[in-house]
Amino acid sequence: MQIVWGNKKHTKEGKDIKMETKDLLDYFSEDLFISQMKASTKDASLDELASLFVKSKIIRKKSIVLEMLQKRETLGSTGIGKGVAIPHGRTTAAMDVKIAFGKSEQGMDFDSIDNKPVNLVFMVLAPPHDENNRYLPILGKLVEVLSGVKNRNKLKKVETFDEFIQVFNGVD
Amino acid sequence: MLKHLELLVALQDLDVMITDIDEVKQIGFKVGGKEKLKEARSQLAEKLSKPLLYNYENLRKRYKRAIIPVKDDICLGCFMRIPTSLITRGRSDQDVINCEGCGRVLYWYD
Ligand SMILES: [Zn+2]
Numbered sequence: 001m002q003i004v005w006g007n008k009k010h011t012k013e014g015k016d017i018k019m020e021t022k023d024l025l026d027y028f029s030e031d032l033f034i035s036q037m038k039a040s041t042k043d044a045s046l047d048e049l050a051s052l053f054v055k056s057k058i059i060r061k062k063s064i065v066l067e068m069l070q071k072r073e074t075l076g077s078t079g080i081g082k083g084v085a086i087p088h089g090r091t092t093a094a095m096d097v098k099i100a101f102g103k104s105e106q107g108m109d110f111d112s113i114d115n116k117p118v119n120l121v122f123m124v125l126a127p128p129h130d131e132n133n134r135y136l137p138i139l140g141k142l143v144e145v146l147s148g149v150k151n152r153n154k155l156k157k158v159e160t161f162d163e164f165i166q167v168f169n170g171v172d
Numbered sequence: 173m174l175k176h177l178e179l180l181v182a183l184q185d186l187d188v189m190i191t192d193i194d195e196v197k198q199i200g201f202k203v204g205g206k207e208k209l210k211e212a213r214s215q216l217a218e219k220l221s222k223p224l225l226y227n228y229e230n231l232r233k234r235y236k237r238a239i240i241p242v243k244d245d246i247c248l249g250c251f252m253r254i255p256t257s258l259i260t261r262g263r264s265d266q267d268v269i270n271c272e273g274c275g276r277v278l279y280w281y282d
Contacts, residue, residue, distance in 0.1 A: 057282070060280070060281060060282065061265070063178065064178055064181050064182065064185075067178075067182050067185075068182065068185040068186075068189070071185075071186065071189065071209070071212060072189060074204075074208065074212075075193070075203050075204045075205075075208060075209065076201065076202040076203045076204045077202065078201060080200065080201065080202075086201075088196075089185065089188075089189060090185065090188045090189070090192065091181075091185050091188075092181045092184050092185055092237075092239050092241075092279055093181060093185075093279070093281075095241060095243070095281050113202050127241075128184065128185075128188045128236075128237055129236055129237060136192070136195050136196070136199065139196065139199050139201075140199045143199055143200050143201075
């Protein structure tokens, strides 16, 4: 199975939105960050990260979002290889575009395309129609940033949210 | 067991996923056939009562979204204030409530 990295055309209606790596910083927040995930399975990790969205009041209820994320996984794992997973989706239950991050030291089975355990999980949730059409460019940018081995290695070492932010500030 | 409103939300989320899937694939995700999603959609639609489904499909034709967020008790589709009598019911997800202004199904965020 070939892994296709990188973001190609990713906007609707021909609108080209240029997304820089540092633009991703707008969508992270400290309450959507876990340096040591408890989850050891894919389902548990979806649950753990979705819980952060509830806690930070981005969504009111987890069940609706988990339903959507699990449906998405049935189409093909969002474990894109090299220890990275980016579960994602638009949901009526989300008000804003936000990204949660969780790191798992031991790694977990995510049915990834390379069958390797996943250590870095980025969960991207967006409303059905975000006004600025940011959702797909964000996904593309994340895939691009995480295709770099240096970035992945740095992320595997982060312990605090500040360190995490630095990775995205400092990428070339 | 999902309530009616949750089923509607799940349906709208699926419809959005069907629309997005080709672009998500372009980004580099491994995505299987759309048919699977369409099948899941019909299964979900079957769980809804006929009038609710009919209402949803009609709203979808008229607006981008059939289900619209409510924030600070205001419909973000038409900016009408929701009557107090409907707010508690709406927030509990117990009933499917249509906006008296624009007719869209209301979903409370807070
Ligand atoms: Zn309205």
